[in-house]
Amino acid sequence: MSSTGPDPEPPEATPAPDDVPRPPDVVRRLALLWNPPQPSGRGRRARLTLDDVVAAGIAIADAEGLDALSMRKVATRLGVGAMSLYTYVPGRTxxxxxxxxxxxxxxxLPSPDASWRDGLAQHARQHWELFQRHPWVLQTNMWRLPLTPHVLDAQEAGLRTLVDTALPPRQVVEIVGLVDAFVRGLARASVAESAERDASGMANDEYWTSMSSFWADHFDPERYPTMLRIWNAGGFDVESASLDVPLERLLDSVEMAIERAR
Amino acid sequence: MSSTGPDPEPPEATPAPDDVPRPPDVVRRLALLWNPPQPSGRGRRARLTLDDVVAAGIAIADAEGLDALSMRKVATRLGVGAMSLYTYVPGRTxxxxxxxxxxxxxxxLPSPDASWRDGLAQHARQHWELFQRHPWVLQTNMWRLPLTPHVLDAQEAGLRTLVDTALPPRQVVEIVGLVDAFVRGLARASVAESAERDASGMANDEYWTSMSSFWADHFDPERYPTMLRIWNAGGFDVESASLDVPLERLLDSVEMAIERAR
DNA sequence: AGCTATTCACGTACAGCGTATGATAATCTT
DNA sequence: AAGATTATCATACGCTGTACGTGAATAGCT
Incomplete structure (x- = not known):
């Protein structure tokens, strides 16, 4: 799929450029992302903007999670009929x-002037905080992130932190991917704590009592001796879900890779 | 209001317990996983086993992905009415x-006798292959994996590979978590590739058509110079989604951490 | 053998979802 | 004023998970 070798003309450099069908859905979908429509001036005036719709969706997802995000709910929040949303957006996707x-x-995003290490740390930390603010992003179970402008901005900035090191391009991609996967994984664990607490309505500890009943009823110390050891040694404590320490260690290994490549 | 405690006898429906969003019934859910019901002998004989239902679900998910997995579809595959499934399983979750x-x-799972490095590599590779066989596992957008016996077996075995090194317990947890996140991230990318290579459909080659549309219509080389450089250098090629090379590098960094801890 | 308790099977129904269709209302250009 | 263009939204369809309740099958007990 991906072409090997240098290709000077990226707009024409798409793999199998001409025989790939481009259904109008896809074109329109990307056009909406990259060329947001300006109000045409003619016809009835819109009550909302595209941004209003997007903001309402984010507000709901922030508050109640992705599962609770429905078109009807977004519409209700905006004081509008459900189908009205489809004048702004082709669909839920x-x-x-x-x-x-x-x-x-x-x-x-990290500045191009920063060192690779500061830049990559900034990249990781910014994503970490983004996932704290908008945990629903972690719920989007995509194979890959969508090709949207700001997503690509983030990728561009992340790759740029390493592209001028001695690392070969392929390793740059690998390492940025590793850092991203690492941050996502850790953020998942971190968010899980608070999400589980909220699932039972904040002050309600029924969830935890039933959870601890699991440890009492089903946990078999003979089947899981290592987990028991680590648990007793405090290895599963909450701080392990923090970003800073493991990130520094990860950056150490990147540094090692850079020096080896030099 | 929120005083709905655990009630061992639910035949009498309490007057107004339904307006309070109760947490999922964790106890019963886990009981099914840890104490699979033995055939009670009395009453009508079951046409299926729990395992039949689970196997049918996996077959559908393997073939068509998680989105296509519905209770009705599982039931149809088993030649059974939709509601019959609820005799075997409390619900889709x-x-x-x-x-x-x-x-x-x-x-x-890695043998306890293996070296930490062989064991951890085995842990990673086995998960990698599992995700190739059952990509839908990567689609389960849970915060954490469920607390099921074999999932904990895998965690136990992973942690055991490092618990007798010089690493402090918390770092053992961190590193295994890092390896897991790393494998999942890489498997995601790999599965995306093969899914789009398969002409067998999936809605996933849509990504590639949108990719080509994106390159043709919207890619701005001035906005994304680094991506252009890396693309032209072949840095986005498919091999980067292979496991072996980056895994060895990751294990190197683990080795470094171990030696530092000694 | 008959009774009864227990378990399984599943038709029906309901609330929710995304969204296709088409009627209606508002605002532009002419 | 007329026509073109656009936004709004009621209705409806097919899909989902699953609550409810009825009926069928089978076990042990009398």
């Missing part, structure tokens, strides 16, 4: 794309 | 738990 793009726009 | 558990049971 595209709304999610736009929400992700808007979320990624919040990232404070 | 629990069915998914059981499917995950059964998938993880396929793992060939």
């Amino acid at each position: 595209e709304l999610l794309d736009l929400m992700i793009d808007r979320a990624f726009a919040e990232l404070d | 629990e069915l998914l738990d059981l499917m995950i558990d059964r998938a993880f049971a396929e793992l060939d």
Whole structure:
């Protein structure tokens, strides 16, 4: 799929450029992301903007999670009929794309002048904080992130932190991917704590009592001796879900890779 | 209001317990996983086993992905009415738990006698292959894996590979978590590739058509110079989604951490 | 053998979802 | 004023998970 070798003309450099069908859905979907429509001036005036719709979607997802995000709910929040949303957005999928793009726009991307280590740490930390603010992004179980402007901005900035090191390009991609996967994984664990607490309505500890009943009823110390050891040694404590320490260690290994490549 | 305690006798429906969003019934859900019901002998004989239901769910998810997995479809495949499934499984959530558990049971866990490096490599590779066989596991957008027997077996075995090194317990947890996140991230990318290579459909080659549309219509070389450089240098090629090379590098960094801890 | 308790099977129904269709209302250009 | 263009939204369809309740099958007990 990906072409090997240098290709000077990227707009024409698409693999199998001409025989790949481009259904109008896809074109329109990307057009919405990259060329947001300007009000045409003619016809009835719109009560909302595209941004209103996206913001309402994010508000709901922030508060109640992705599962609770429905078109009808977004419409209700905006004081509008459900089908009215479809004048702004082709469908739920595209709304999610736009929400992700808007979320990624919040990232404070690393400066090109920073060292690779500061830049990559900034990249990781900014994503970490983004996932704390918008945990629903972690719920979007995509194979890959959508091709939206600000998502690509983030990738561009992340890759740029390493592209001028001695690392070969392929390793740059690998390492940035590793850092991203690492941050996502850790953020998942971190968010899980608070999400589980909220699932039972904040002050209600029924969840934890039933949870601890699991340890009492089903946990078999003979089947899981290592987990028991680590648990007793405090290895599963909450701080392990923090970012800083493991990130520094990860950056150490990147540094090692850079020096080896030199 | 929120004083709905655990009630061992639910035949008398309490007057107004339904307006309070109760947490999922964790106890009963886990009981199904840890104490699979033995045939009670009395009453009408079951046409199916729990395992039949789980296997049918996995077959559908393997073939068509998680989105295509519905209770009605599982029932149809088993030649049974939709509601009959609820004799075997409390609901879709629990069915998914059981499917995950059964998938993880396929793992060939590292032997305790292996070196930490061989063991951890085995841990990673086995998960990698599992995700290739059952990509839908990567689609389960849970915060954490469910607390099922075989999932915990895998965690136990992973942690055991490092627990007798010089690493402090918390770092053992961190590193295994890092390896897991790393494998999942890489498997995601790999599965995306093969899914789009398969002409067998999936809605996933849509990504590639949108990719080509994106390159043709919207890619701005001035906005994304680094991506252009890396693309032209072949840095985005498919091989980067292979496991072996980056895994060895990751294990190198673990080795470094161990030696530093000694 | 008959009774009864227990378990399984599943038709029906309901609330929710995404969204296709088409009628209606508002605002532009001419 | 007329026509073109656009936004709004009620209705409806097919899909989902699953609550409810009825009926069928089978076990042990009398």
